[in-house]
Amino acid sequence: MAKEYKTIREIAGPLIFVEKTEPVGYNELVNITLPDGTSKRGQVLDTSNDVVVVQVFEGTGGLNKECGVRFTGETIKLPVSKDLLGRILSGSGEPLDGGPRIVPEDRLEITGAAINPYARLPPKEFIQTGISTIDGMNTLVRGQKLPIFSGSGLPHNEIALQIARQARVRGSGEQFAVVFAAMGITNEEAQYFMRDFERTGALERAVVFLNLADDPAVERLITPRLALTAAEYLAYEHDMHVLVILTDITNYCEALRQMGAAREEVPGRRGYPVYMYTDLASLYERAGVVKGRKGSVTQFSILSMPGDDITHPIPDLSGYITEGQIVISRELHRKGIYPPVNVLPSLSRLMNSGIGAARTREDHKAVSDQLYAAYAEGKDLRGLVAIVGKDALSDRDKKFLEFADMFEDRFVRQGVDENRDIETTLDIGWELLSALPEAQLTRIDNKYIQKYHPAHRAKEKKE
Amino acid sequence: MKTKGEIYRISGPVVIISGLNTKMYDVFKVGKEGLMGEVIGIEGDKSTVQVYEETSGIRPGEPVENTGMPLSVELGPGLLESIYDGIQRQLPVLKSSMGDFIQRGVTANGLSREKEWDFVPKVNKGDKVNPGDIIGTVQETQNIEHRIMVPPNISGTVDEIKSGKFKVDAVICTLAGGKELTMMQKWPVRKPRPVNKKLMPNTPLITGQRILDGLFPVAKGGTAAIPGPFGSGKTVTQQQLAKWSDTEIVVYIGCGERGNEMADVLSEFPELEDPKTGRPLMERTVLIANTSNMPVAAREASVYTGITIAEYYRDMGYDVSLMADSTSRWAEAMREISSRLEEMPGEEGYPAYLAARLSEFYERSGKVKALCGREGSITVIGAVSPPGGDFSEPVTQNTLRIVKVFWALDAKLAQRRHFPAINWLNSYSLYSKALEEWYSAKVSPEWVKLRKDPMELLQKEAELQEIVQLVGSDALPEDQQLTLEIARMIREYFLQQNAYHEVDTFCSMDKQYKLLKSITAWGNKAQNALEGGAAIEEIMKLKSKDDLAKVKFEKDFDSALSVITKRMEEEFAKLGGK
Numbered sequence A: 001m002a003k004e005y006k007t008i009r010e011i012a013g014p015l016i017f018v019e020k021t022e023p024v025g026y027n028e029l030v031n032i033t034l035p036d037g038t039s040k041r042g043q044v045l046d047t048s049n050d051v052v053v054v055q056v057f058e059g060t061g062g063l064n065k066e067c068g069v070r071f072t073g074e075t076i077k078l079p080v081s082k083d084l085l086g087r088i089l090s091g092s093g094e095p096l097d098g099g100p101r102i103v104p105e106d107r108l109e110i111t112g113a114a115i116n117p118y119a120r121l122p123p124k125e126f127i128q129t130g131i132s133t134i135d136g137m138n139t140l141v142r143g144q145k146l147p148i149f150s151g152s153g154l155p156h157n158e159i160a161l162q163i164a165r166q167a168r169v170r171g172s173g174e175q176f177a178v179v180f181a182a183m184g185i186t187n188e189e190a191q192y193f194m195r196d197f198e199r200t201g202a203l204e205r206a207v208v209f210l211n212l213a214d215d216p217a218v219e220r221l222i223t224p225r226l227a228l229t230a231a232e233y234l235a236y237e238h239d240m241h242v243l244v245i246l247t248d249i250t251n252y253c254e255a256l257r258q259m260g261a262a263r264e265e266v267p268g269r270r271g272y273p274v275y276m277y278t279d280l281a282s283l284y285e286r287a288g289v290v291k292g293r294k295g296s297v298t299q300f301s302i303l304s305m306p307g308d309d310i311t312h313p314i315p316d317l318s319g320y321i322t323e324g325q326i327v328i329s330r331e332l333h334r335k336g337i338y339p340p341v342n343v344l345p346s347l348s349r350l351m352n353s354g355i356g357a358a359r360t361r362e363d364h365k366a367v368s369d370q371l372y373a374a375y376a377e378g379k380d381l382r383g384l385v386a387i388v389g390k391d392a393l394s395d396r397d398k399k400f401l402e403f404a405d406m407f408e409d410r411f412v413r414q415g416v417d418e419n420r421d422i423e424t425t426l427d428i429g430w431e432l433l434s435a436l437p438e439a440q441l442t443r444i445d446n447k448y449i450q451k452y453h454p455a456h457r458a459k460e461k462k463e
Numbered sequence B: 001m002k003t004k005g006e007i008y009r010i011s012g013p014v015v016i017i018s019g020l021n022t023k024m025y026d027v028f029k030v031g032k033e034g035l036m037g038e039v040i041g042i043e044g045d046k047s048t049v050q051v052y053e054e055t056s057g058i059r060p061g062e063p064v065e066n067t068g069m070p071l072s073v074e075l076g077p078g079l080l081e082s083i084y085d086g087i088q089r090q091l092p093v094l095k096s097s098m099g100d101f102i103q104r105g106v107t108a109n110g111l112s113r114e115k116e117w118d119f120v121p122k123v124n125k126g127d128k129v130n131p132g133d134i135i136g137t138v139q140e141t142q143n144i145e146h147r148i149m150v151p152p153n154i155s156g157t158v159d160e161i162k163s164g165k166f167k168v169d170a171v172i173c174t175l176a177g178g179k180e181l182t183m184m185q186k187w188p189v190r191k192p193r194p195v196n197k198k199l200m201p202n203t204p205l206i207t208g209q210r211i212l213d214g215l216f217p218v219a220k221g222g223t224a225a226i227p228g229p230f231g232s233g234k235t236v237t238q239q240q241l242a243k244w245s246d247t248e249i250v251v252y253i254g255c256g257e258r259g260n261e262m263a264d265v266l267s268e269f270p271e272l273e274d275p276k277t278g279r280p281l282m283e284r285t286v287l288i289a290n291t292s293n294m295p296v297a298a299r300e301a302s303v304y305t306g307i308t309i310a311e312y313y314r315d316m317g318y319d320v321s322l323m324a325d326s327t328s329r330w331a332e333a334m335r336e337i338s339s340r341l342e343e344m345p346g347e348e349g350y351p352a353y354l355a356a357r358l359s360e361f362y363e364r365s366g367k368v369k370a371l372c373g374r375e376g377s378i379t380v381i382g383a384v385s386p387p388g389g390d391f392s393e394p395v396t397q398n399t400l401r402i403v404k405v406f407w408a409l410d411a412k413l414a415q416r417r418h419f420p421a422i423n424w425l426n427s428y429s430l431y432s433k434a435l436e437e438w439y440s441a442k443v444s445p446e447w448v449k450l451r452k453d454p455m456e457l458l459q460k461e462a463e464l465q466e467i468v469q470l471v472g473s474d475a476l477p478e479d480q481q482l483t484l485e486i487a488r489m490i491r492e493y494f495l496q497q498n499a500y501h502e503v504d505t506f507c508s509m510d511k512q513y514k515l516l517k518s519i520t521a522w523g524n525k526a527q528n529a530l531e532g533g534a535a536i537e538e539i540m541k542l543k544s545k546d547d548l549a550k551v552k553f554e555k556d557f558d559s560a561l562s563v564i565t566k567r568m569e570e571e572f573a574k575l576g577g578k
């Protein structure tokens, strides 16, 4: 057993400073024994012959200089086995469901090594979520990281759950699992997820990590890493297609900021650490498909934008790392539209490789581009109408204005359990576009207009 | 000199060592596993080393060893078609030695020591050779002749020169006095390679992208920056440039960006053809991939590794273009390391030397007369990722002070899927004038005038739009309504270009010229018709206008355009007017 030190020099926020130790490894796992016999865990952030800085995951409450500190000589690991499926664990990986400890097949380092870019396979398998604004215009593919950018009080949880329920790669009966990690969300929210998992039987295929609002903030720094380690294990060792839902990234970043402040670091933008980009990347980049391995890790995380501000450092840095974002709009929500996805600032960067004749339908890209352009124009006109009134619009403009309303009502709006296949989604798109003058469909090749435009289809039928 | 010491302190990628004297930029082997690192600061008997690999588990007291060498790259045949990490380790070699995930403590040579190359001598015994002189060639890929040069600091008389198949580290030439040359040379990445003299850039880099070639061209040997918020098209634009630019060599640096993007390039480039040579694009490309989750110190180094390789091909007399995506991640790597060092932070936490580092980097671009006497060039195109898309931040601002071309990406345009989302009102090129002569000779004497019209028109459109915002478009006089329509045609028919469209992804200068000329001609005829009394509704309805919208997608562009031109003549003739 490792030597115990009683040489805590200082306790500051979530950090303890330990002196007179033998050489201690960077990032090592630390066990701290409190005078009452309970214990806490921590991790080495800075190490030298003079002093070792440890961040304590369960918080430093109750710690004093009498505590015993043991350096375990190894970095933090997660015991893994296929039995993780169906389990509910705490934010630091302890069983919460009264079940037995995991009998490990392996113990994996939770920081996870970077996938060699040369070993990656470009993601291109279309995942049908059944939601038109996603499938039709911001297509998700296997191995992608595509977060939801939302705001407080918006129905991001419903959307995430609808996706977890409906997401399928068409024509494949492959093994599928969900890894869900809560970071600082309320107990009520967590219950909401758990109930849905239970109701639909998804829990059997899920691994759940819960760090709730009243759990220590520092723990949030390891929760997503545990979850991603479990996901990688299931994907790469057991050939499963894993959907990872991390919620809420914003709480994770707040914990990161708190740690930075405790260490008296030079802060970056709005007080967040200068390494936040790199740190977030070490989470988000753990999505992908690896050549020669069957499974995959897809991330669909939830991030609530402080003050609905997409330029806030948390959504901003995330957007720079993830492969797009699904943006939830308060305005649409107020109008009573579910799911209130604002397609304009939304984006899936991997869409182009996941769609087209071989994967969805040949006209997919063109329809999507045209819907974007037309909706953007219609929305602009709304602004104009507010100033000059509808009568000042030309006939052409009036059509675009109407289009924007219909688009929101028919394409964006759908039921919480409405699972639209991609053909239905595209056909709704065509129907809406057919209300515009055909000459305005400049984004669409003539051959697709001939083939899919309702006016021409009708003609075809008659003949 | 003593070369061994020990670790004193570890904090992330920053390790402080003690017990020996060091020089700045000495490369060290750190810890029992011998992780690579580089001295970036010295204070008393302690030196700060940035380590290029993950440092978890490393302890104080572990040994360190000075290699006595600065961080260098290996230059020679075999660079092309390679994919490296930020410190020139071959990623395929790392994969075969340590599997799909990047582990640490593994070294991999920049150039294969196994492969043999056919060396054809170009000098004879007794010839006097100077730095940079070409002593022989190797056919590196089907179209690229690799010119083996005397390293920059060596000269002498050829005593022996060989011919035949050799590995890169075999001696192929011996100079009088016994100096031996191989096909491979090493060069410290932070030191620019010398040239004979710098020349003025006067040839455009033809990119096949209409808004770039047409409105904001960059010269071969020039510098350009593409700033833009996330998702606005920096990477797509950079990749388009890497694919279609008419340079002979491309160095593409994925600096702190996504793994999947690099995987994409790797799967696509071997399949795509260089429009000029018809050979796979990969054969002219060197890739450097240090993704956002790979060690941050190696990210800092990746930009230097890339530019040094670019300089090496420039020295052979090639036109090289280098894309760095993203220079902001490079700057952030500097900031991360600097903050670990507890240096005095400058603006927004960036180190005070940010501006100097940026300008030193861009200064390594240029059109030159190389030591060997040939002309070569490096065009540097840097993506910039400003936080919140706000161009007033330090990396964007310091970059703008240096580069000559500014392609400003715009979130608004990207949101409405106007691609490339380059804002035509904010962007500029300071090369336009210098390139006029070339365009007049090579494209058409009309081109220079032709490309000015749309710029004026778009400017006018912006002014009219302000009025429309107040009164609605129907309240404008008819001639102004027409102006708006023609501007829209310029934007949608000419400027918009879909990188994913099989045909439209690349547009030759000839096609650009004809397309712009036809749109302009339509606009002129329409104005004449209006003045001659034709009704604006009739003009707007002309079929030839709709046809022009889609002609860029046609495989047989010329014949499609001639059909449209004919229709246009007929339609306007029917309308009457002057």
Ligand SMILES: Nc1ncnc2c1ncn2[C@@H]1O[C@H](COP(=O)(O)OP(=O)(O)OP(=O)(O)O)[C@@H](O)[C@H]1O
Binding pocket: A319, A320, A321, A347, A348, A349, A350, B228, B229, B230, B231, B232, B233, B234, B235, B236, B237, B257, B385, B414, B419, B420, B421, B497, B498, B499, B500
């Ligand atoms: N020329 C283009 N043609 C078609 N689509 C484009 C073009 N440029 C950009 N796009 C679209 O915009 C998306 C985002 O582009 P890109 O990935 O280049 O953004 P970025 O500026 O590099 O973002 P980040 O800073 O986050 O890396 C692409 O996935 C693509 O859908």
Ligand SMILES: [Mg+2]
Binding pocket: B234, B235, B236, B257, B325
């Ligand atoms: Mg990018």
